[in-house]
Amino acid sequence: MDLWQLNIFCKVVELRSFSKAGKIVHLSQPTISSHIKDLENHFGCRLIDRLARAAIPTKAGELLYGYARRLTKLKNDMETALSDFQGLIKGHLLIGGSTIPGVYFLPRIIGVFTTRFPEVSISLKISDTDGVINHILAGELEIGVVGSKTKDKHILQHRLMEDEMRLIVPATHKWVEKKQVDLKMLCSEPFIIREKGSGTRKSMVQKLGQKGVALNSLNIIAEMGSTEAVCQGIKNGVGISILSVIAVAEELNSGKLKAIDLKGIKFIRHFYLTHHSRRSISPLAMTFADFLRNELHAFT
Amino acid sequence: MDLWQLNIFCKVVELRSFSKAGKIVHLSQPTISSHIKDLENHFGCRLIDRLARAAIPTKAGELLYGYARRLTKLKNDMETALSDFQGLIKGHLLIGGSTIPGVYFLPRIIGVFTTRFPEVSISLKISDTDGVINHILAGELEIGVVGSKTKDKHILQHRLMEDEMRLIVPATHKWVEKKQVDLKMLCSEPFIIREKGSGTRKSMVQKLGQKGVALNSLNIIAEMGSTEAVCQGIKNGVGISILSVIAVAEELNSGKLKAIDLKGIKFIRHFYLTHHSRRSISPLAMTFADFLRNELHAFT
DNA sequence: TAAAAATACTCCATAGGTATTTTAT
DNA sequence: ATAAAATACCTATGGAGTATTTTTA
Numbered sequence: 001m002d003l004w005q006l007n008i009f010c011k012v013v014e015l016r017s018f019s020k021a022g023k024i025v026h027l028s029q030p031t032i033s034s035h036i037k038d039l040e041n042h043f044g045c046r047l048i049d050r051l052a053r054a055a056i057p058t059k060a061g062e063l064l065y066g067y068a069r070r071l072t073k074l075k076n077d078m079e080t081a082l083s084d085f086q087g088l089i090k091g092h093l094l095i096g097g098s099t100i101p102g103v104y105f106l107p108r109i110i111g112v113f114t115t116r117f118p119e120v121s122i123s124l125k126i127s128d129t130d131g132v133i134n135h136i137l138a139g140e141l142e143i144g145v146v147g148s149k150t151k152d153k154h155i156l157q158h159r160l161m162e163d164e165m166r167l168i169v170p171a172t173h174k175w176v177e178k179k180q181v182d183l184k185m186l187c188s189e190p191f192i193i194r195e196k197g198s199g200t201r202k203s204m205v206q207k208l209g210q211k212g213v214a215l216n217s218l219n220i221i222a223e224m225g226s227t228e229a230v231c232q233g234i235k236n237g238v239g240i241s242i243l244s245v246i247a248v249a250e251e252l253n254s255g256k257l258k259a260i261d262l263k264g265i266k267f268i269r270h271f272y273l274t275h276h277s278r279r280s281i282s283p284l285a286m287t288f289a290d291f292l293r294n295e296l297h298a299f300t
Numbered sequence: 301m302d303l304w305q306l307n308i309f310c311k312v313v314e315l316r317s318f319s320k321a322g323k324i325v326h327l328s329q330p331t332i333s334s335h336i337k338d339l340e341n342h343f344g345c346r347l348i349d350r351l352a353r354a355a356i357p358t359k360a361g362e363l364l365y366g367y368a369r370r371l372t373k374l375k376n377d378m379e380t381a382l383s384d385f386q387g388l389i390k391g392h393l394l395i396g397g398s399t400i401p402g403v404y405f406l407p408r409i410i411g412v413f414t415t416r417f418p419e420v421s422i423s424l425k426i427s428d429t430d431g432v433i434n435h436i437l438a439g440e441l442e443i444g445v446v447g448s449k450t451k452d453k454h455i456l457q458h459r460l461m462e463d464e465m466r467l468i469v470p471a472t473h474k475w476v477e478k479k480q481v482d483l484k485m486l487c488s489e490p491f492i493i494r495e496k497g498s499g500t501r502k503s504m505v506q507k508l509g510q511k512g513v514a515l516n517s518l519n520i521i522a523e524m525g526s527t528e529a530v531c532q533g534i535k536n537g538v539g540i541s542i543l544s545v546i547a548v549a550e551e552l553n554s555g556k557l558k559a560i561d562l563k564g565i566k567f568i569r570h571f572y573l574t575h576h577s578r579r580s581i582s583p584l585a586m587t588f589a590d591f592l593r594n595e596l597h598a599f600t
Numbered sequence: 601t602a603a604a605a606a607t608a609c610t611c612c613a614t615a616g617g618t619a620t621t622t623t624a625t
Numbered sequence: 626a627t628a629a630a631a632t633a634c635c636t637a638t639g640g641a642g643t644a645t646t647t648t649t650a
Contacts, residue, residue, distance in 0.1 A: 030641085035640090050604085055605085060382060071375065075371065077367070078371070085345075085359070278351050280358045317629080328617060330630085352630095355630085
């Protein structure tokens with residue numbers, strides 16, 4: 001007994017005829033007969049009374065008809081729901097963002113995207129890079145944008161945009177007038193660092209490592225859980241740090257903070273569109289990812 | 301795409317494994333693979349992400365899973381509804397009764413039946429014999445009890461019980477003391493008759509016809525639409541009639557009416573359990589019909 | 601007689617199996 | 626090395642057809 005037979009049964013009930021039903025569903029009359037007989041054997045009772053001029057459902061047939069209609073209706077709903085799912089861009093999407101993208105540019109992009117696709121709502125979950133990646137691995141997020149690469153082979157990452165990291169000092173700092181600063185000088189200065197798991201920290205550690213400067217050779221005076229917190233620390237003279245120019249663009253413009261070059265180091269890092277290598281991505285997430293790749297340049 | 305495949309899909313989603321799902325539904329793992337692939341082709345998108353240690357539904361798969369569960373649930377409901385329909389005796393039954401059975405004994409039998417089957421409710425539609433038969437032919441009634449046979453070949457009738465018809469006169473009538481009355485005397489006496497379509501009238505006409513007495517040779521003074529009305533007519537001296545002793549049992553007992561034999565005529569008529577010859581009968585109607593046949597003797 | 605369903609048969613598409621290979625941990 | 630899914634290939638059930646018979650109005 002399957003949905004197809006139930007559909008045939010419905011047609012027979014509605015048209016009160018085996019042969020007319022056959023016409024409608026493009027089957028021969030004997031095939032209809034055999035399907036109805038199948039159903040009658042399955043349910044163990046007569047479903048259709050074959051009168052000479054009409055095929056009329058029995059009481060059991062009427063009962064079955066009600067269910068059969070509901071089943072075929074639900075099946076149709078299912079088909080349209082699944083084709084809508086692939087065709088229309090609508091519904092809810094949850095994306096992840098590490099600190100810098102999550103705070104400094106994803107909100108603007110999400111705004112533009114949702115005005116272009118008004119039937120879409122997007123939630124942005126902000127954590128540090130490791131957090132976003134763990135959520136992706138657990139299947140709780142489809143895509144995310146993070147500030148460093150991971151070596152986990154279940155994660156695929158595509159470079160989205162670049163960012164420069166520079167030494168950031170308060171406007172009142174003694175180095176403000178210098179063109180550039182030596183790495184050795186940096187090591188003696190009080191330094192604020194992001195927490196473990198932060199992409200900013202990872203990029204910085206990696207880059208300094210390349211230049212032979214280990215993390216513990218810095219004079220680390222504080223570890224803070226967000227770019228904002230580090231900013232506040234710098235402004236209040238707690239220490240200095242190496243930060244994304246995107247994140248501190250406002251403070252640099254207003255002159256509250258100053259950026260200084262580190263001698264011999266060009267601190268470029270990238271943000272990565274990140275997803276699971278083995279899980280498939282919904283059309284909605286795919287659309288948003290394409291949007292990110294194609295339109296991000298407009299948001300610097 | 302059929303319910304069976306959707307059921308397999310549900311098991312895969314629930315068990316997060318093709319092979320475990322195969323165990324449950326008693327199919328091999330390759331068969332599960334091919335069913336899932338079929339579904340994916342049908343819907344045109346991936347439904348299950350095959351990770352190394354688990355099979356996880358995609359977003360589309362999650363959407364499908366919701367529908368698939370509802371569909372399989374509804375299908376199960378359908379199966380139980382149809383087997384209940386055959387097994388349990390419950391629900392509503394509409395039966396037909398012509399005047400005498402409908403008024404004088406069906407109500408009592410229905411009462412006993414519904415106390416024996418408390419989940420059953422019965423409606424009794426009372427019309428004259430022709431009315432009941434027309435309703436059966438139209439499929440509006442499954443069974444009925446009527447007071448005469450029909451020659452319509454779509455109607456099957458089984459004799460249920462017998463009834464005697466006797467000449468009924470008021471207690472004050474001049475013939476009250478007579479043992480029996482001649483047919484010729486009857487023709488001159490004012491006579492009340494039931495309407496066309498009445499089984500009582502049909503039986504009477506047929507029986508008198510056998511004895512050579514045509515309807516128009518009677519002195520018909522009134523035609524009435526119910527046994528009760530004829531009774532009232534007799535009591536009020538309008539005329540006399542030939543009536544079922546079952547119908548007038550009370551009045552005969554109380555002495556308000558008297559029954560007289562017609563010379564040379566034994567007026568036995570029967571009531572018939574009546575149904576359509578080509579339509580099937582629901583288990584509930586069948587149960588009631590059996591009850592009627594087996595238990596009617598207890599109700600005279 | 602005509603119209604509808606049932607029956608008898610033939611055919612082939614596919615659901616199902618087993619054996620094996622591929623993939624990922 | 627192991628566990629799971631994919632692939633390849635084979636088989637047989639049963640869904641579909643056509644031709645014919647039966648039934649009944």
